Amino acid sequence: METPFTHAAFKPDAAFTSAAERFFELLKTFGMPGAAAAGADRDWSSLAGPLAGQFEQWLKSSQSAGPWFAAANPAAPGPGAGVGAAQAGSFGPLPLGAGAAPQQDAQRSWDLVARLAQLQGQLASHWGEIANTAARRFVARLGATAGGAPTLDNALKLYELWVNCAEESYAATVRKDDFCRLQAELANTSAALLVEQRRHAETLVRAFGLPSRNEVDALYAQLKDLRRQLAELTDAARAGGSGAQRPAVRPAGKGRRKRPRRPRA
Amino acid sequence: MRPFAPDAEAVFAELTVRIADTVARLREVQGVAVGCSAKRAVWSCGKTTLYQYLPLAQAPPRAGRRPVLVCFALVNRPYVLDLQPDRSLVRRLLEAGLAVYLIDWGDPDDADRCVDLDDYIERHLGGSVRHILGNHGGEALDVLGVCQGGVLSLCYTALHGKQVANLVTLTTPVDFHTPDNLLSKWVRGLDTELLMRSGNVPGEVLNGLFLSLSPFRLTQHKYVRLLSGNSDQRALEDFVRMERWIFDSPPQAALALAQFVRWFYQENRLARGTLRIGGRRVDLGEIRQPVLNLYALEDHIVPPDAAAAMQRYIGSADYTGCGIDTGHIGMYVSRKAAHEIPARIISWLQERQ
Numbered sequence: 380m381e382t383p384f385t386h387a388a389f390k391p392d393a394a395f396t397s398a399a400e401r402f403f404e405l406l407k408t409f410g411m412p413g414a415a416a417a418g419a420d421r422d423w424s425s426l427a428g429p430l431a432g433q434f435e436q437w438l439k440s441s442q443s444a445g446p447w448f449a450a451a452n453p454a455a456p457g458p459g460a461g462v463g464a465a466q467a468g469s470f471g472p473l474p475l476g477a478g479a480a481p482q483q484d485a486q487r488s489w490d491l492v493a494r495l496a497q498l499q500g501q502l503a504s505h506w507g508e509i510a511n512t513a514a515r516r517f518v519a520r521l522g523a524t525a526g527g528a529p530t531l532d533n534a535l536k537l538y539e540l541w542v543n544c545a546e547e548s549y550a551a552t553v554r555k556d557d558f559c560r561l562q563a564e565l566a567n568t569s570a571a572l573l574v575e576q577r578r579h580a581e582t583l584v585r586a587f588g589l590p591s592r593n594e595v596d597a598l599y600a601q602l603k604d605l606r607r608q609l610a611e612l613t614d615a616a617r618a619g620g621s622g623a624q625r626p627a628v629r630p631a632g633k634g635r636r637k638r639p640r641r642p643r644a
Numbered sequence: 645m646r647p648f649a650p651d652a653e654a655v656f657a658e659l660t661v662r663i664a665d666t667v668a669r670l671r672e673v674q675g676v677a678v679g680c681s682a683k684r685a686v687w688s689c690g691k692t693t694l695y696q697y698l699p700l701a702q703a704p705p706r707a708g709r710r711p712v713l714v715c716f717a718l719v720n721r722p723y724v725l726d727l728q729p730d731r732s733l734v735r736r737l738l739e740a741g742l743a744v745y746l747i748d749w750g751d752p753d754d755a756d757r758c759v760d761l762d763d764y765i766e767r768h769l770g771g772s773v774r775h776i777l778g779n780h781g782g783e784a785l786d787v788l789g790v791c792q793g794g795v796l797s798l799c800y801t802a803l804h805g806k807q808v809a810n811l812v813t814l815t816t817p818v819d820f821h822t823p824d825n826l827l828s829k830w831v832r833g834l835d836t837e838l839l840m841r842s843g844n845v846p847g848e849v850l851n852g853l854f855l856s857l858s859p860f861r862l863t864q865h866k867y868v869r870l871l872s873g874n875s876d877q878r879a880l881e882d883f884v885r886m887e888r889w890i891f892d893s894p895p896q897a898a899l900a901l902a903q904f905v906r907w908f909y910q911e912n913r914l915a916r917g918t919l920r921i922g923g924r925r926v927d928l929g930e931i932r933q934p935v936l937n938l939y940a941l942e943d944h945i946v947p948p949d950a951a952a953a954m955q956r957y958i959g960s961a962d963y964t965g966c967g968i969d970t971g972h973i974g975m976y977v978s979r980k981a982a983h984e985i986p987a988r989i990i991s992w993l994q995e996r997q
Contacts, residue, residue, distance in 0.1 A: 391884050391887045392674065395867040396667055398865075398868050399666075399868065402864075453788065462936075538868060553826065560833055563831070567834065567838055570839055570841075571835075574842055577842075579779050
């Protein structure tokens with residue numbers, strides 16, 4: 380199933396088709412034979428199970444309930460992955476990562492991959508909770524909305540009710556401290572894995588005599604520093620006219636060279 | 645009896661027809677244009693470009709009026725403020741005879757990993773302000789800061805108050821630790837050092853994060869609503885323009901993003917008065933010029949409390965706060981906001997010329 384999360388690009392027709400398919404499926408579930416057993420007393424409880432199951436499946440497959448979810452699946456990284464983690468996917472086709480690294484480094488990568496899988500399992504329990512709560516909420520609120528004439532308008536009303544229940548249930552879970560901690564740990568572990576993979580890549584490029592990312596960053600930092608000094612000198616020259624006012628900075632290349640400071644967040 | 649009759653073949657048949665029809669119409673309007681007002685680049689710094697909107701023939705800028713600089717967020721494209729002629733804040737400002745400038749932060753690449761908030765605020769925003777003042781003369785201009793751009797504008801105004809005559813903020817968070825701020829809760833535990841080291845963040849990732857704040861409405865419901873049969877051609881074009889904007893997010897420079905997450909979302913430095921930019925403390929109490937603060941009452945990204953908190957921290961005696969009954973994106977493009985927000989901004993600025 381394709382959603383804007385699994386395919387985060389401007390494709391309104393594809394996103395619409397996917398949502399419409401899902402709507403179709405939902406309508407079929409609303410009308411499934413199991414639900415008919417409720418009969419005229421309007422006890423829709425038999426609907427909750429299938430609805431929750433279907434919903435949980437969607438949550439897992441669409442990864443929609445958290446951009447870090449995709450990142451937590453190192454086997455199938457996708458464009459919808461979370462902060463820092465998405466880029467990890469781009470390393471997939473390269474002969475890098477745990478398998479290509481020296482023994483000690485490889486162990487660190489495998490540990491991170493294992494931790495990600497563990498966190499993903501923990502996240503799945505939250506999807507289950509959201510799906511079950513949403514389904515129960517929906518069944519409890521069906522009341523008069525259900526059982527009306529089978530028109531498209533009524534179908535859309537049912538859908539609206541379902542979306543409200545799903546959003547409320549989702550909002551309640553994702554605000555909990557344990558969910559927030561889990562999300563953050565997923566993102567951090569994914570980012571750590573990415574950094575680890577890049578470290579392996581740096582080892583490789585050094586072997587070929589190519590500049591590493593760290594070296595390029597250091598050069599950028601130097602360049603930035605020089606540009607800043609140049610701007611300050613230019614401003615000082617403008618302000619001082621004939622140079623009566625001395626610039627506050629030391630011209631680049633004179634005296635003791637300062638090692639570029641590593642930027643800190 | 646079932647919630648929905650499984651034998652409702654007529655409904656399924658109608659639905660099938662409507663789906664096919666909507667897909668075809670969406671494909672037809674997919675190439676719809678965005679951005680409607682003519683502009684020219686007048687200054688640049690790094691990936692940042694300062695644009696000047698060309699005056700409208702029927703409303704040339706009035707002499708003596710201060711120019712307005714629009715400072716948008718780093719995380720989205722600014723053309724949402726000029727999406728189409730009938731929904732363009734920029735065009736309304738031009739029609740009021742104002743000289744309008746806009747900062748486009750561009751697309752940071754790996755050369756910009758170490759671009760930080762000092763750079764964005766002092767060099768890029770500050771450079772834009774100085775360029776405009778140099779062109780127009782005068783000592784100060786009016787600034788319109790939007791969302792994250794409002795935060796940057798607040799910082800700049802606090803540090804360089806003499807250059808800003810009036811400040812307008814739109815959906816701008818000030819207190820990042822209000823209880824209803826889900827985004828803040830989610831990023832509180834992020835390791836920003838790791839975030840910075842893992843490089844620039846693709847726009848899709850941040851977009852996914854924003855969509856996941858309300859996933860069923862934003863990735864399912866809004867599409868299914870197109871089946872209700874009320875979407876005429878114009879409404880569909882409006883919808884596609886918004887889709888294009890939503891999924892057109894620029895990447896984020898690693899260091900600046902990590903700083904923003906840590907300093908604002910995690911440590912709430914702006915509200916606490918502990919933020920330092922360019923080696924100087926950002927004291928919101930130094931903002932003494934008139935401030936108009938517009939925020940959305942149904943905002944899922946910047947909760948109203950986060951924005952309304954501004955009044956408690958700034959030093960201005962001329963503060964106007966106004967909650968608008970819409971959502972975050974509705975502030976820029978809803979039909980209601982398309983009329984109400986420009987009208988409020990223009991009349992407020994005119995009263996302070």
